[in-house]
Amino acid sequence: MKANLKYNLAWLALMVAVFVLIDACEFFGIINSFIENMLVTIGINIILATGLNLIIGFSGQFSLGHAGFMAIGAYATGIITQNIATPLGFYLSMVVGIAIAMVAALIVGIPTLRLHGDYLAIATMGAAEIIRILINNFKITNGAAGLFNIPPLVTWATVYVLMCLTTIMTVNFIHSRRGRAVMAVREDEIAAEAMGINTTRWKLVAFVFGAGTAAIGGSLHAAYIQTIAPGDFNIMASIAILIIVVLGGVGSITGTFVAAIVLGALDTILQNFGTLRMIIYSLALILIMIFKPAGLLGNWEFSFKRLSQSRKKATVHD
Amino acid sequence: MQTFGQQLINGLSLGSIYALLALGYTMVYGIIKLINFAHGDIYMLGAFWGYYVINGLHFNFILTLLSAMIFCAIIGVLIEYFAYRPLRNSPRITALITAIGVSFLLENGMTYLFSANARSFPQVLPTITYHVLGLRISNIQLIILGTACLLMILLELVIKQTKMGKAMRAVAVDPQAAQLVGINLNHTISFTFALGSAMAGAAGVLIGLYYNSIDPLMGMTPGIKAFVAAVIGGIGSVPGASLGGFLTGLLETGVQAIGLSAYKDAVVYFVLIVILLVLPAGIFGKKLKEKV
Numbered sequence: 001m002k003a004n005l006k007y008n009l010a011w012l013a014l015m016v017a018v019f020v021l022i023d024a025c026e027f028f029g030i031i032n033s034f035i036e037n038m039l040v041t042i043g044i045n046i047i048l049a050t051g052l053n054l055i056i057g058f059s060g061q062f063s064l065g066h067a068g069f070m071a072i073g074a075y076a077t078g079i080i081t082q083n084i085a086t087p088l089g090f091y092l093s094m095v096v097g098i099a100i101a102m103v104a105a106l107i108v109g110i111p112t113l114r115l116h117g118d119y120l121a122i123a124t125m126g127a128a129e130i131i132r133i134l135i136n137n138f139k140i141t142n143g144a145a146g147l148f149n150i151p152p153l154v155t156w157a158t159v160y161v162l163m164c165l166t167t168i169m170t171v172n173f174i175h176s177r178r179g180r181a182v183m184a185v186r187e188d189e190i191a192a193e194a195m196g197i198n199t200t201r202w203k204l205v206a207f208v209f210g211a212g213t214a215a216i217g218g219s220l221h222a223a224y225i226q227t228i229a230p231g232d233f234n235i236m237a238s239i240a241i242l243i244i245v246v247l248g249g250v251g252s253i254t255g256t257f258v259a260a261i262v263l264g265a266l267d268t269i270l271q272n273f274g275t276l277r278m279i280i281y282s283l284a285l286i287l288i289m290i291f292k293p294a295g296l297l298g299n300w301e302f303s304f305k306r307l308s309q310s311r312k313k314a315t316v317h318d
Numbered sequence: 319m320q321t322f323g324q325q326l327i328n329g330l331s332l333g334s335i336y337a338l339l340a341l342g343y344t345m346v347y348g349i350i351k352l353i354n355f356a357h358g359d360i361y362m363l364g365a366f367w368g369y370y371v372i373n374g375l376h377f378n379f380i381l382t383l384l385s386a387m388i389f390c391a392i393i394g395v396l397i398e399y400f401a402y403r404p405l406r407n408s409p410r411i412t413a414l415i416t417a418i419g420v421s422f423l424l425e426n427g428m429t430y431l432f433s434a435n436a437r438s439f440p441q442v443l444p445t446i447t448y449h450v451l452g453l454r455i456s457n458i459q460l461i462i463l464g465t466a467c468l469l470m471i472l473l474e475l476v477i478k479q480t481k482m483g484k485a486m487r488a489v490a491v492d493p494q495a496a497q498l499v500g501i502n503l504n505h506t507i508s509f510t511f512a513l514g515s516a517m518a519g520a521a522g523v524l525i526g527l528y529y530n531s532i533d534p535l536m537g538m539t540p541g542i543k544a545f546v547a548a549v550i551g552g553i554g555s556v557p558g559a560s561l562g563g564f565l566t567g568l569l570e571t572g573v574q575a576i577g578l579s580a581y582k583d584a585v586v587y588f589v590l591i592v593i594l595l596v597l598p599a600g601i602f603g604k605k606l607k608e609k610v
Binding site: 056062111112114115116118119121122123125126127129130133134136137235239242243246247250275276278279281282283285286289290293294295 | 347351353401404405408409411412413414415416418419420422423425426427429430542545546549553580581583584587588590591594595598599
């Protein structure tokens with residue numbers, strides 16, 4: 001803790017600085033509601049994609065069902081805050097959503113995580129679709145019409161703070177003993193097993209953790225957008241999150257941030273193009289993948305620690 | 319009993335469409351380990367091609383089917399050449415995202431060019447309904463089933479009897495070793511895409527005749543279902559894909575028949591998960607030993 005105090009303070013300063021910057025822009029009217037909407041979408045996407053990156057990039061399990069867990073969080077918030085329309089109700093709903101999503105992830109994960117690669121992807125996709133179809137047919141979730149008039153209990157600041165919190169938790173998890181176990185499983189399952197790591201358990205831990213963050217993203221989405229329908233959480237939604245992870249670089253949290261911001265900005269700019277928007281978007285996607293197959297940042301990670309160390313080295317050389 | 323027979327026939331017609339699509343998935347996956355997300359959209363292109371040649375050029379059924387197959391084969395080869403070939407040695411997840419990008423491009427390109435409206439497919443064949451043993455069987459259903467079975471047998475012959483088919487099987491087992499014995503990797507992969515896309519094109523024309531309605535997003539759901547069918551049958555296996563397709567079609571119509579149509583997709587996915595847990599490589603898949 002003490003050894004890294006300097007770097008942790010640097011990160012904290014960065015987070016506060018960005019917050020103040022956004023707040024100032026808001027105050028001076030540089031950020032209109034259109035841009036604020038973009039920033040919130042980016043924040044929610046970062047929460048979702050960080051969780052998925054933990055599953056895909058760090059534990060090496062290919063999940064295509066992230067939107068299913070997001071749907072659980074969104075519906076928990078939608079249903080509970082319609083009855084308890086207070087900030088406390090929102091946080092309660094978020095906790096409930098996380099809990100249900102984690103239980104669902106356990107139920108899905110225990111059998112399916114025995115599968116490998118594309119088979120796991122298809123199984124998780126199937127599980128997410130089952131969740132969506134159940135929501136589509138339940139009475140409490142109002143079926144295919146979805147929920148509307150969800151109380152607006154979330155501002156951009158809530159999203160920003162929760163984005164920082166989930167990122168800190170995810171990164172701390174990755175850098176902990178548990179995180180190293182998870183990464184060992186990714187590198188070589190058999191070797192990890194030989195080292196005494198319970199591979200199924202750590203795969204499951206990463207999967208459940210990712211599902212929990214997806215539920216947070218879903219809660220924020222429901223409370224900010226105020227309308228949700230089962231159709232919002234289909235396979236395409238899972239794929240949209242997957243695209244952010246792969247575009248940024250599988251296994252790079254910095255990359256996830258960059259990709260979410262780039263895609264969010266691209267989306268906003270392309271709004272002016274009308275129907276051409278998705279054509280340009282898909283062409284951009286194909287071209288980035290062809291010319292940068294490892295994603296924008298590969299597995300490079302920004303770190304204050306490395307920055308200052310390399311500067312120290314440079315001064316020694318001088 | 320009668321309802322059962324009726325559902326069996328409906329299920330088989332739907333299943334043969336899934337089977338034709340699943341064949342394309344399974345061959346491409348078998349050879350380059352890529353889930354070709356754009357495959358469902360090639361099927362959509364086949365249906366649109368059929369729509370335009372029947373309306374514009376007044377092709378008959380056979381000519382429509384053949385021209386759609388050739389058109390889709392060319393599209394498939396072009397997609398492989400421009401989008402997938404540059405990524406052959408990249409991580410597989412990258413190629414997957416590219417396939418999704420191609421799928422978006424085809425869907426939105428077609429929406430942009432031809433609008434998102436559904437249009438009715440011209441009925442090139444007059445529908446005749448036969449009444450056999452109290453069952454209603456239309457000639458369209460028989461043609462779908464017959465064409466699908468014929469194409470599957472032809473495909474099996476191509477794969478098992480021709481030199482190119484042998485090359486395809488060799489590349490699927492080991493691309494490097496196949497190159498060592500003088501197999502041209504690029505030609506073989508292009509040929510696989512051509513074959514798979516031709517099947518999808520045929521399925522597109524057949525579904526147009528069956529459901530009468532086509533639109534640019536029609537390929538999405540059947541595409542994913544057909545992939546599920548291919549996984550159930552054992553991905554990489556040609557008979558497995560046919561079996562998986564028919565199973566999926568029968569399952570869907572069966573669930574619909576007992577009054578749970580809202581849950582039909584959920585049941586398909588549930589069966590998929592159960593089959594994968596019991597037989598991790600699908601029904602006809604080969605289980606490979608893991609090496610240390």
